[in-house]
């Protein structure tokens with residue numbers, strides 16, 4: 166069954182958003198984007214094309230120099246918006262002195278939820294990422310992939326409507342990355358939040374997303390949005406299909422065409 170579904174009302178809408186830093190760098194020029202309910206959007210492009218800047222703007226970590234960001238529903242108010250966003254970075258950034266349970270509890274703790282009251286929710290989040298049996302261990306006892314799972318559980322523990330992921334699997338080996346891609350897709354399908362996922366990888370973006378925003382640098386900007394209208398669930402059959410390869414070729418071409426000789430490092 167095709168689980169893609171597009172709500173008419175955007176969760177967050179960027180309208181001609183630009184970001185110029187104090188040193189004069191135009192990190193992002195005129196970006197417009199509607200992120201809908203249950204979208205899986207990838208920002209794809211080489212270093213310096215403004216992917217992280219766009220993500221940080223959506224996260225509210227930095228403000229646009231011009232243009233607007235608009236949120237729907239409760240998220241249009243600051244405090245609720247924070248709760249409706251989850252973040253995952255390339256580094257899992259776990260507290261080494263705290264057990265897995267306490268790492269995942271952190272966002273709830275910061276909003277005043279006691280350890281006891283948080284326990285069932287933390288347990289659910291760990292179950293989502295397949296780490297139920299690891300609640301009592303310390304991060305140093307976990308593999309890189311498991312640490313990333315903890316980071317995902319921590320981001321999901323507040324049940325955000327939008328999960329922002331900045332190259333989350335870039336440092337992982339290929340097999341772990343494929344496994345995490347699959348697990349992320351199944352969590353996303355079951356819990357129906359939206360994802361904005363920053364990546365350098367054409368293959369990863371075509372595998373995961375229903376929409377790919379292709380970006381280019383100097384100045385950072387959107388070149389094209391490419392829809393990947395392929396049904397979910399996606400698995401090995403999709404990864405080895407001619408359709409998958411055709412999408413990868415089209416997306417690569419869009420990326421190369423836009424770069425005019427700029428080095429690509431995906």
Ligand SMILES: Nc1ncnc2c1ncn2[C@@H]1O[C@H](COP(=O)(O)OP(=O)(O)OP(=O)(O)O)[C@@H](O)[C@H]1O
Pocket residue numbers: 186187188190191192193210211212213214215216217218219385
């Ligand atoms: N705080 C800052 N001050 C000045 N320039 C910045 C700042 N942050 C980013 N830039 C510049 O803005 C441009 C876009 O950077 P950004 O990090 O958004 O790109 P990116 O596509 O995420 O790159 P990467 O894939 O390397 O993370 C780059 O030229 C970068 O050097």
